[in-house]
Amino acid sequence: MIYSEKVMDHFTNPRNVGEIQDANGVGEVGNPKCGDIMKIYLKVEDNIIKDVKFKTFGCGSAIASSSMATELIKGKTVEEAWELTNKAVAEALDGLPPVKMHCSVLAEQAIHKAINDYRKGEGLELWDYEEKDAHEHEHGEE
Amino acid sequence: MIYSEKVMDHFTNPRNVGEIQDANGVGEVGNPKCGDIMKIYLKVEDNIIKDVKFKTFGCGSAIASSSMATELIKGKTVEEAWELTNKAVAEALDGLPPVKMHCSVLAEQAIHKAINDYRKGEGLELWDYEEKDAHEHEHGEE
């Protein structure tokens, strides 16, 4: 198996799958190369992420990253959630294979997008973020 | 083993090894490429090959060919001995590998040379023979 047990656990029993009907922040991102898509739904109350759900079309690593990322931001403040990096997601999963690091980037980006969607809805100014190259570590082949 | 049992028999127990002190026909030939050398001694009486011996520096096939060729001409007339071909030697040995056919050519040539040496000693005219290319079938590699 190329994946850690943690990854397999989050992949086979993903947490927070689904949609939030009355979400007040939604972010969808796609990886243009592999074609995978991730969608995050946030329910923010009093600047706290009260609920979060995801839908992902993608590989095992993408699904596990969605599951872990949603777990990591649930109950956190919006500022804390904003700070979540793909590296932190990968670490919490006990690591991802180098070719699969970019899948965790999807999670980071989807959360950023969802938070800004929430901020937009609230009339707040959008936060800046650098688009990470989701393909930094793409090739195992040399 | 690349050789037939017949070859191995004539190689390990070669017939007619040695020199004839009072030979009246001697022929020595060499294969310029592999460097092997064969020397045939004839004792001809009344146009009959009374005795024949050889010395060979060469591979198993060369030694076996010498042994077989000398056996085949012993007791024959000079004319009959002249007719001996390398093919006949090889057949009598139950065949030789293609890369080793040229070794039997040495035997044919050495006998021709020895016979002409005898004819010269007798004041007879030399017989013509075509020099066969000892390397016709040299390469197993393509």
Next chain:
Amino acid sequence: MENNKRIYMDYAATTYTKPEVLEEMIPYFTQEFGNPSSIYSLSRGTKKAIDLARERVAKVINCEPAEVFFTGGGSEADNWALKGIAFANKHRGNHIITTKIEHHAILHACEFLERNGFEVTYLPVDEEGKISIEDLKNAITDKTILVSIMYANNEIGTIQPIKEIGEICREKRIFFHTDAVQAVGHEKIDVKDMKIDLLSMAAHKFYGPKGVGVLYIRKGIRIDNLVHGGGQERGRRAGTENIAGIVGLGKAIELANENLEKEHERLSKLRDKLINGLLQVPYTRLNGPTGKDRLAGNVNVCFRFIEGESILLLLDAKGICASSGSACTSGSLNPSHVLLAIGLPHEIAHGSLRLTLGDRTTEEDVDYVLEVVPSVVQRLREMSPLWDD
């Protein structure tokens, strides 16, 4: 692992080595190990063993034993055919024709040749994966020296009209190579009748060992070595012979051939049952042709809205070993070049599942897979943002 079942449905990736094959190999490791190029009697046995293997191969594909050359596998055979013909015949021309759905061993060898002065035409295929004979004829120029078209595709099982191709090439005096790695041992092949000049095979696709293959080279064909060196394989493929491997290949091809027709029929039935069952899942399509134009053991379908790797992982948890057209798992993110070539859009090509059947596959296995797959697909679709039922 949720239970202890293990159902191997990836025979096209590699097969186990049959016990009878392994048994015949064993003595050549520890006892009969003499270098076949040696003169002493210890090597008599190894020489004979290699001759026998060569004869067995020759018999199955209907060529001369002297036209059989052992290699280190299917990829080496493919690389040898392409580069060997190209370099040895560049005085005659620099054009090669192949297809868009070849194995990477062919495609990447072609790219190497393109970087080194050759031109390559990649023929398109129709939606079932077949080339058009017209396209082939039109692609031929007076610089064409080689046509390389695979016998049967490893992903979607499409069998090409090999004999027709062979006849065209022979007539135009162009060498014809076919990558028959997926076909040997499974389809009846006659290189004489089909006018094949070069053919690649790999033992581990027909219950032989890995790391050994064959390139058949028709007598009189001008080809450079890929591996230069000692005089092994009549000077054409250097390297101390992998005797045990060669013995294994010989035994395996003989066994496969003995049972070929019966097994072909058995597998075709299981295949069709599996295909029909899978097509019951909504939004599912079959990739590749049906019937005799398809490898008997090959099933390849796309489930819309979900992704291949995650299907494989969930199937693995249920004990099912399968593979996907998506090469995601092997380090590249691009969807299968074969599925794209038959016209699938990226996101559909992405959800492909290949199940390949072999000699231990039973009807119960097929039933089990048909029980598991729909629920796995359903589960992933429920997670998918593209799915909306």
Next chain:
Amino acid sequence: MENNKRIYMDYAATTYTKPEVLEEMIPYFTQEFGNPSSIYSLSRGTKKAIDLARERVAKVINCEPAEVFFTGGGSEADNWALKGIAFANKHRGNHIITTKIEHHAILHACEFLERNGFEVTYLPVDEEGKISIEDLKNAITDKTILVSIMYANNEIGTIQPIKEIGEICREKRIFFHTDAVQAVGHEKIDVKDMKIDLLSMAAHKFYGPKGVGVLYIRKGIRIDNLVHGGGQERGRRAGTENIAGIVGLGKAIELANENLEKEHERLSKLRDKLINGLLQVPYTRLNGPTGKDRLAGNVNVCFRFIEGESILLLLDAKGICASSGSACTSGSLNPSHVLLAIGLPHEIAHGSLRLTLGDRTTEEDVDYVLEVVPSVVQRLREMSPLWDD
């Protein structure tokens, strides 16, 4: 066969596979056969097994596991090193330096490159088979991209000053490849310390299976594939992995290394006894150096006035397996290029005998050989027209 003794003294041609090695290989044929590129858990074991083998190799030659690439044998590794470096670096230059005494895998690969636009300098050697460092320095031009010099010669056992060569090449920023097929498992090798960039080995020279080898490629070196295709070996050597073979290579190199020093000492002693005994035969010369500059298991002598193949045949009849510098037996009539390179005239080079010792060689074997050889030589000399005593 005149008796039932069988004494194998051709370990340099090939070794048997050690039973412990075979044992470790067996499960990978029938049970652990999953394609390591697959995602399912069946292939977990094969992936691990390959990683372990890679680590074992890395440890023995002191490189990183990621610098170890498995091949189909020593010849493939040699061809890959030469052609791969040449094609990938032709923009930097087209000049290669090697020696006159390389294995044919190197020499014939060089000839292929010469036919395709490269220039090759073949360094001469002295009468012991050693190159001169001065010659090497003088041969280097600003077009030189690769130096390939064998670690130890397969015929006469000469070990080259590898570290010195490595330092020169590193300083001049020229890649340095060494064919260490005869050295690995027998000599202590440290690619870092010796500044080796590429190194070839073959498992069947150190009690592993045939048909599997390694090319070590230092990180960051630009090299083309020899076998293009799938992503195996990090995209550098395509082809489904010969798992059993790779496992065997890993086990064999580990075993060889554990026992290296003791076995080196033991064999050196037997070798020297054998050499001294053979030199008692009149008109006999030793080919290659003495002492530490010679492979521990290598003996090579020339008996004047007689020919190699006939010596081998008579020795075989006495149960002794040996080989000769004369390649007569393998289809070519030319005497060994190595013996000619050290300055022997044709007819002397013709009477060479190579005896190579290995782990089953005992002192009794040496004694027996010393008993048999003089009588065989005598017998052949008596048949020889060149001998006159």
